[in-house]
Amino acid sequence: KLRKEPDWESGILPAIKKEYAGLIRLGVFNEVPRKSWMNVIPAHTLHSIKPNKHKARFVAEGNRTIGDGVHFDATATSMASTVAVKIVVAFAAGEKHQLFSFDVVAAFLGAKAVNPNLYVELPELPYEMEGGEYGTGRGKGMVGHLQKTLYGLRDSPRLWSRHLIKSLQEDVGVTVMVSDRNVFKFEWQGQTLLGAVHVDDVLFSGGPEIRAEFMRRVRAKHDVTGGDEPVSEFCGYEFECGTVRETIKMHQQTFAVALLEQFDSLNATAVDTPMLVGAPELEGWEGVEVSERTKLDYMMPVGSLTWLTRTRPDLAYVALSLSQF
Numbered sequence: 001k002l003r004k005e006p007d008w009e010s011g012i013l014p015a016i017k018k019e020y021a022g023l024i025r026l027g028v029f030n031e032v033p034r035k036s037w038m039n040v041i042p043a044h045t046l047h048s049i050k051p052n053k054h055k056a057r058f059v060a061e062g063n064r065t066i067g068d069g070v071h072f073d074a075t076a077t078s079m080a081s082t083v084a085v086k087i088v089v090a091f092a093a094g095e096k097h098q099l100f101s102f103d104v105v106a107a108f109l110g111a112k113a114v115n116p117n118l119y120v121e122l123p124e125l126p127y128e129m130e131g132g133e134y135g136t137g138r139g140k141g142m143v144g145h146l147q148k149t150l151y152g153l154r155d156s157p158r159l160w161s162r163h164l165i166k167s168l169q170e171d172v173g174v175t176v177m178v179s180d181r182n183v184f185k186f187e188w189q190g191q192t193l194l195g196a197v198h199v200d201d202v203l204f205s206g207g208p209e210i211r212a213e214f215m216r217r218v219r220a221k222h223d224v225t226g227g228d229e230p231v232s233e234f235c236g237y238e239f240e241c242g243t244v245r246e247t248i249k250m251h252q253q254t255f256a257v258a259l260l261e262q263f264d265s266l267n268a269t270a271v272d273t274p275m276l277v278g279a280p281e282l283e284g285w286e287g288v289e290v291s292e293r294t295k296l297d298y299m300m301p302v303g304s305l306t307w308l309t310r311t312r313p314d315l316a317y318v319a320l321s322l323s324q325f
Contacts, residue, residue: 029144
């Protein structure tokens, strides 16, 4: 189907070539003959087509993997909490610094696979890419023996997080906080830089000299984008720097507006308090059993409200009350 698109040769095919060449260059897998005892993980390529931008990503079908050591043991990982982000923002405001961030390109492909028995289906190669630098391809009796983590695997976030934190410590020289391993401090020539890690995105703040040294060390080990210009957004959080009082306001206005639009509430009447004062407590539904879709439609806004409480604590009681049902 993609081959029939008018920009197949100008955009889609180059994106596929870039993705597969990256897999080979980074040594994500070694091609080995398929054996009957191998528990091969299915995989496919995801495509996103936007104006003037095409992207292809080869992913494993993590929903087809098996735990108990077959494909993975543990999946739990941690990310930067709201407190962690607020600590960095408060540090920036107190030191009169700006906020910066960078993200690691093809992050998960940088961490080593710890399970020695991970085998994945090879990519399906368009005929333009067969018999060359992009490997054997699917259907030739070969599979990929994973050497690095791959997008889609259930333990990839955990392994990547461990890899990045270790690299920041050993290669960059940061000190990871004992209370939260997603928060780190970098000290250099009497200056201090503070940062927080959220999967493959890093928010940080410091003076010009230490920022330059920090990014020099990061780029020596990782392919990253960003890191040089001040940011006003990070993982859904938005920041407004006050020039007069030298403060930083942290909010989620874009998300809040999108939430109102999603539930057709942009024109709703505003009230002074999130819940009516003196109103009776909410009670569970005792009527006719509702469908799973109706339950999901209820859970979605409750989950969104819970996320919004990260910068709107005045909504916490509302989210708590609604989530009980």
